[in-house]
Amino acid sequence: MNYHSPASFAEASALAANVDGVTRFLAGGTDVLVQLRADIVTPDTLIDIKMIDGVSDIIQNDDGSWTLGVAVTGAEMTEHAGLSQDWPGVVEAMDLVGSTQVQGRATLTGNLCNGSPAADSVPAMVAAGVTVTVTSADGSREVAVEKVPTGPGRTSLAKGELVSAVNIPARGDNAGDAYLRFIPRTEMDIAVVGVAVSLRLDGDIVTEARVCLGAVAPTVLLVQDCADAINGSTLDDAALDALAVAASAACNPITDKRGTVEFRTDVAGVLAKRAAKIAYARANGETVKGDHA
Amino acid sequence: MALDDRKSDFTFIGTRPDRPDGLDKVTGRAKFGADAVAPGMLFGAIVRSPHAHARIVKIDTSKAEAMKGVKAVVTRADFATGLTGEFWNVQENVMAGDTALYDGHAVAAVAANSALDARDAAKLIEIEYEVLPHVTDVDKAMEADAPVIRDGTADGSVPEGMHPNVVRYHESGHGDVAAGFAAADLVIEDSFKTEATHQGYIEPHACLASLGADGKGELWCTTQGHWYAQKHCAALLGIETSQLRVTASEIGGGFGGKTTVFIEPVALALSRKANRPVKMVMSRSEVLRATGPTSSTSMDVKIGMTKDGTITAAEGVFRLQGGAFPGAPMEFTAMCAFAPYALENVRQVGYDVIANRPKQAAYRAPGSPMAAFAVESVIDLLCQQLDLDPVEVRLKNASKKGTKASYGPRFDDIGLVECLEAARDHPHYSAQLEQGQGRGISCGFWFNHGGETSVSLALSEDGTVQVSVGTPDIGGSRASMALMASETLGIPYENIRVTIADTATLGYNDVSHGSRVTYASGLATIKAAQAAIAEMCKRAAAKWGIPEDAVKWEDGCAVPSGPNAGDFEPLAMADITADMGATGGPISGHFEATPEGAGVSFGVHIVDAQVDPETGKTSIPRYTVIQDAGKAIHPAYVEGQFQGGAAQGIGWALNEEYVYGEDGRLQNAVFLDYRIPVASDLPMIDTVIVEVPNPGHPYGVRGVGETGIVPPLAAIANAVSRAAGVRMFELPMSPPRILAALKADG
Helix, strand or coil: CCEECCCHHHHHHHHCCCCCCCCECCCCCCHHHHHHHHHCCCCCCEEECCCCCCCCCCCCCCCEEEEEEECCHHHHHHCCCCHHHHHHHHHHHHCCCHHHHHCCCCEEEHHHHCCCCCHHHHHHHHHHCEEEEEECCCCEEEEHHHHEEEECEECCCCCCCEEEEEEEECCCCCCEEEEEEECCCCCCCCCEEEEEEEEEEECCEEEEEEEEEECCCCCCCCCCHHHHCCCCCCCCHHHHHHHHHHHHHCCCCEECCEEEEEHHHHHHHHHHHHHHEEEEEEECCCCCCCCCC | CCCCCCCCCCCCCCCCCCCCCCCHHHCCCCCHHHHHHCCEEEEEEEEECCCCCCEEEEEECHHHHHHEEEEEEECCHCCCCCHHHHHHHHHHCCCCCCCCCCCCCCCEEEEEHHHHHHHHHHHHHHHEEECCCCCCCCCHHHHCCCCCCCCCCCCCCCCCCCCCCCEEEEEECCCCCHHHHCCCCEEEEEEECCCCCCCCCCCCEEEEECCCCCCCEEEEEEECCCHHHHHHHHHCCCCHHHHHHECCCCCCCCCCCCCCCCCCHHHHHHHHHHHHCCECCHHHHHHHHHHHECCEEEEEEEEEECCCCEEEEEEEEEEECCCCCCCCCHHHHHHHHHHEEECCEEEEEEEECCCCCCCCCCCCCCCCHHHHHHHHHHHHHHCCCCCCCCCHHHHHHHHCCCCCCCCCCCCCCCCHHHHHHHHHHCHHCCCCCCCEEEEEEEEEEEECCCCCEEEEEEECCCEEEEEEEECCCCCHHHHHHHHHHHHHHHCCHEEEEECCCCCCCCCCCCCCCCCHHHHHHHHHHHHHHHHHHHHHHHHHHHHHCCHHEEEEECCCCECCCCCCHCCCCEEEHHHHHHCHHHCCCCCCEEEEECCCCCEEEEEEEEEEEEEECCCCEEEEEEEEEEECCCCCCCHHHHHHHHHHHHHHHHHHHHHHCCECCCCCCCCCCCCCCCCCHHHCCCCCCEEECCCCCCCCCCCCCCCCCCCCHCCHHHHHHHHHHHHHHCCCCCCCHHHHHHHHHHHHHC
């Protein structure tokens, strides 16, 4: 196994492009190192990107949008007052990952590129309209988060490509987001179902809703039918019921050690309603603690 | 000296001093299984079967042996031959013979210069398997077309016509159950299932082994019983027992799961072959795949009751799957099932069933929690349908002194009625429930155990005391031993140091199991202290020139036994020990026996459950444990045992389970998916210590380590079923299972 710690993304990309075998990028290492120890993945090349300038920065741009470095940890996000104020759903989703110790290492980028359909931060990023900057020898391009995972453990990134930044849109006024996951315990578990909702209010009417489901299909699902169910409503009971039906209808889950098809399908609807209510209250200016189900 | 009088007013016993091992454990100085090192040490790794059931056609070790850094490879051929009985079963489990019997079964092992080299070398061992049909479910393993796992394993107890996977049978009871059911106003019969759960100790199995060509060896390991390890390792390696010295490390939890051996004989075999010390440490996945979970069960229970709540008859059939080896504790399940109740008509049947799973190991009151789940659920159903109070019904039928137990003997002094009265009078039992909550209660019973016990107590010149016991400290027993010694000797707790001696230092000590340590090692400590007191009185008598029986022991001093004995100043312990070398030599006390007055134990749990009807998720907002401790030596550690039993029971009831795929492989061999409760899942667990002294112990002690896990499965099932409005018959009551039951109920 060869270990590299390049000084730039261009250098990292060039390294990855020119080696054979299994390559892994290392930031927090909370997936890569665990998989290595468990004999699940034994990389031939390990490229540590933590030494690149700026990878730990959280920057708010002039237009109100945010740029996060690829090594920004969950703990740093949670402690950032401005980011938490703007995007509580994204921050709380990342905060749900692992233990306190893991939070000191784990990153949004790692959670995304690990390719798990149950990754907590990914539905929240998709609902929020987050994009990532992907760097390769040909330069950089911006990719919507929902375009990155292609199946369990797989991404759309080509050989020599890597994520070099996370771009979170400006929140704007009268808007809120929320993420809820179902786990049988209270923490230290993996989502059986995850649902993220982001929306804006025009008066008391929902607009710009984005609803994303996790752990109910091979990839996270951005569900237009869910958005349609609540856009234009006051999030009344009829709209919430329609949202639940749309969420359950979108599910394409499996039965495994963590849950059954029936359970995931039912609970996706339940969580969609609960998450939408939190996002709505936040858009109304209320401070609501996101509490996983 | 009236040394055998039962003591009831105590100076030290019942106080809560710091544990002697506490500082070491919180500072990291304590040495656990994986903390040992030796010069020239190698590291071992095990190759495990990926198949649930497969004939081992060929093992090719040549590539591994050729790898740089590899010093030894062993297979079953490197162990003793011709073993029978449990020795053979343990050997077969530790290293497969002709057939791999479960996913994770050890097939070969390698020792190398580093742990990484050993892991890499293990991957180079090539094994050719012929995959055989498998079965992992207890009911399916008994069906006519089930694959036969180890033909000829069944013993003579099994009725004719049973499938060969049924290997042992038990039946007991008394009275006429048919007549009893005929006399009932309501008879309820239901079927129940529970999945296997793991003891979940935080410390994986670990050892350091050294065995020379001369047949002399040293073994350091994390274990609940190092004499057991000595005996079994010696047998499996074909060496003499006394030539293997075993030292027990500090232990990071056992709960019954460390009462046997797994990697220890393998490390010894590797060491013998490499002629170097070999260290082995299991990964968590190895612990879950290849060390003892509990049995899974399938049970039918039938109980008849009159309208006033009197049980007229009870009958149970208990089928336990204990892996591919005989020994599932089905007789304990059967015998414990109805023990809390005074029954005229009772019958219980047990089946020991083998399947393609790891060999079950003891887990706190082995077999009893599952029985309580089935029996106490049916009693709760009877209470619901007859509109009776669950505690009053249990009080009406409770076993008491003189009751003929469901499993045969008559009970001596027991504390079940006192526990039930404490439950009835506890504010928890009458507290208002919130919307969506239900309350459950359950009784629980465990036998408790005595076992071979040997203790030495040596006095130092300064009047302090060293106590050597042979039972690894799994629950604060060094503190308990020191308290009992200080009470007996009349000297401060701090003046006593208790050590867990190695196998070369004392006679055979049974394992720390059966809730026996505070009872049996405690009794032996008291008796050893009394022997030392007798010798000290003798020295005082000689000094004073009066007869030995004219001296008595009081508050840590020898004093004349009365005015006629003479007028002498009391001689403190340190006064006697200071010149003991000149007055007759070193003074020590010693005691060994197999005490048989352990005293059975009962408990009652009250639990509130809250069920989310939309997701089936359960939380436990309130929990109270009430249990008879006989006499609580160190109340904080008694409460800790009560709370620990409840905590493990909550996991077992709600989310812990072994999940096997269609391929017979364990699907959840990591703590992410084997869902032990985390701290935030648990409420503060309230405790009430009931003290009905055990007549079989000088200070009235009953073991408390196991009974606490007997009631939780049933109490939580009763609470969840009442909260959800639908009865749960299968564990764990995971959210998908509860939600499915709610939907089926409409």
